Amino acid sequence: MATLEKREARAGYAFILPAYTLYLAFLLLPLIAALGLSFVQMDRLNWEIDFVGFENFYWIFTDPRFWTTFRNTFLFISMAVIGNVGMGLIIALMLDTKIPKYLLYFLRLAYFLPVLVSLAFVSFIWKFLYSTDLGIINYYLRGLGFENVPWLTSSSMAMISVVIVDVWKNMGFFIIIFLAALQGVPKNLLEAAAIDDASTWAILTRIKLPFIAPVILFCVTYATIGGLQVFDSIKIMTDGGPGDATRSVVMYMVSEAFGIGDLGTGAASALTLLIAITAVIAIQMFLSRRVGAGGAR
């Protein structure tokens, strides 16, 4: 019996070996190296390293711009998650009805197309569309008798505008995931509900949603992670502006580390973000366990 266990353990390690080696070499060890930098001051050109303890952390914690970017990131995440997962779910539920096949193909493609196009490029298109006085969106809004909307040029609008682009770009991904999950809802349950003349609402809340609840939570986690890493789109559309209104922590980090060349401060801000995000994800996972268990019952 012991040999069987050993054999199983050996197989287990062998099966995770390729993925884990790659993970260690190209993600975890670089991460540890990057985090180690948060306690030093280093000149990237001559490799002189001074250990400075928590000085880098002291610097960012007392920098009001850091807290602004921190707040921005969580604002972005909360809006983007609600938009992506919420609207994605609604549209997936609507698509999961009796729709002619050719139309369904068209709709799925239309909602998924933005996912396929490089963010670097769509951000550029949107920048044109959003232009306050010369942009196409405002051109049509004026035609409808509205005032110009300062999409990217006012600090109160800019965050909403970049979230809109994020939802437009990523919603299709969540729609497809939800559609796949909804396909898995047992047909016999739905048929039984139909025989019982259950209302659409009851079918939705009693059967469909509980069944796909784990997938919803997975999507929330995934969208949270995506929101945390947001960089390309904001970089191209507003470059963090106006002022710091849309600057994310990752942008702050990149500009400290690569722009100013202060690797230590960049790493310190990254570590702080990582701790915060781990806490958020841990909470979400805890919730997902409970809901997942409830759904199974």
Place this chain on the structure above:
Amino acid sequence: MGPQILPANATLTQRLASAFRAIHWRNTVTMTILIIGALLMLAPFMWTFSTSLRPPAEGFRLPPSFLPTEFETLRDGPIPFLPMYWNSFLVAAITTIGVVLTSSMAAFAFSRLRFPASNLLFYLLLLGLMVPPALVLIPLFFVMAQLGLMDTIWSLVLPGLANPLAVFMMREFMKSQPREYEESAFVDGASYWTIFWRISLPQMGPPIAALSIIVFTTSWNNFLLPLVFIRSFESMTLPVGILSLFGSYGPQQLSVILAAVSLAVLPLLVVFLVAQRFIVESIAGTGVKK
């Protein structure tokens, strides 16, 4: 149920009324909303291609000369756009195959096999999910330089292969699958590799299709890594290639860039159309089995 059978002498009003009743109202409303939504999703693309980003009233001093001339410019211009296509394909294909294989293997271990510290190792892996790619860029830069891989497509492939999300996704899917087949195969004395290759993997058609789309698209559109690691046109991939087309001072050749982008999106469209069918069919297939 089927449509109501009307008497042959029914009046036009009767026929219309019948047709009217036959419409599923709720469905029509749903479909209308969905179509409007779809058009909104497509609007940025339509505007891009039809008006070259100018409000129509300004007149078309430059009518959107449609693509052929732009394609020629791309083919003959100083930036070798077409070889970049091949690079992008190579990077995305190697990454996709590698990730699918390694992550399903790891998922198999994490969901089917018991071994010491498996939970710890799994949670350690999840930590990687939270790492912004920009963060590990600096150390990766040195790793690539040390390995002599700077400015090669391997500097894009290798970091792409480290994909904890894929392991996580595959494990979740695999956990939801029944394990009877595997257990009986094990009792029959099959090796772990045979069980994985012959029984577990074939069950994972839908998640593999979904994962492949995600990995292929992400790799195809990756912008940050090539921006930092790639310097020569010989190894450049499309997103940075398209950025290069902008030239040094902004959007001076918009129509050429648009042509480049439509070319860049094309393979993804094909992948999606093919995989979409596959996802639907395989999911429908598993549904029948149940």
Place this chain on the structure above:
Amino acid sequence: MIRMLTSTVSAVIMTTGVAAAEVPSDITATLKVTQWVADQIIANTDAAIERFKEKYPNVTIETQYVPIGSGAWGEYNNAFLNQVAAGDAPDIIAAAIEGFAEMASKEVLINLDDIAANDAAAQETMAGIDANLLNGMRTRGTGELNFFPTEWNNIVVFYNKDMFDAAGLDYPSADWTWEEFAETAKALTLTDDSGNITQYGYFVPGFNFGLQPWLFTNGASILDEEWKEPTIDTPQFREALQNLHDLIHLHKAAPAFEEGVGTEKFNAGQVAMFSAGHWPVPSIKQAGLENVGVQHMPQKTERSTVFGIGGLAITRASEHPELAWEFIREMTGDEYQAGLAEAGFAIPSARKYATTPEYVAWPDNSEIFYETAATAIAVPSPSNFSQVQEIFMRNLTTYLNGERDLDTTISNMDRELSRSMARAK
């Protein structure tokens, strides 16, 4: 390791002197050349490589290109420094003036003074370049010649003559003032029946380089002449910022401030005037605009404009500095300059190629491009340029978008810039 290599290389140069060493034509070597992406640079580099191959058949030139967005030179400088940091430095690096001090300050570039002094052809090239430009080539602070000139640019006003005609306005004169400019821009701003603006008089340049003349023409600047101290908190500087703010918000003669040069808006007929150097000329031509003129920037207290110059440098990490110099000569010589002039993007640094009848044929008044060479002021490019640009643009954007008042803007900019300059010393 990198350090050892650089000190060895510089020791070699000091003892032997690069120019003294003849490079044998059968040398086998590889040279890595990093430049920014631009059509004309790629095409002309390819041509230069062809020519170089005839002299040195066994030398391989590896070209590397870094794409950059709207004048984001800070990011380009950083890309290079990160490359050096990883031990992957090229032999030859191209830079605009914005990168000279930042790249050279890290002591990774060779001083080309001696080499150029012993090279008759190089002397001739230098003699053909305006003294003011040549002076701008030198790295401020050390006075070293780290970069050898290829091309340069300034900022002038482009205007659509058809729109002037339609508005019944005279074309601008060389000594027009800020006030006249504002009036002209207002007259060129058109509204339709329902009160919507269909054409703007001017596009306020949304990039660091393009904004400089609006400071210089009022005797203001971000930094002092030595590029050491910020000179933000002055009446002239305030006035210059206020003026741009007025064009957008008071006169409503310019659209909301956004990043970019505005070429595509000019080409599409959305704006009547914009500010740029020579680089948009091919695209304006391609867009089918025929009646276009250029004029000096309007003045408040003095006529002035900015200039920036680009060049090529040899890194200390290069194993073949002599050979690299030979290639730089190919990339800055007559054929290359002629190619640049023909492409029509940047202004060739050699006077004779920038003043040919073909070069000044279009747009109207193109003579002013090289004319300004003698008096233009170099864009402030200290060794912490990328930070200076970021601080200036970020604060300016907030102000011009009406998010913050002038006093706060000035004090924020001054505070951040002072800290950055102090750290750079």
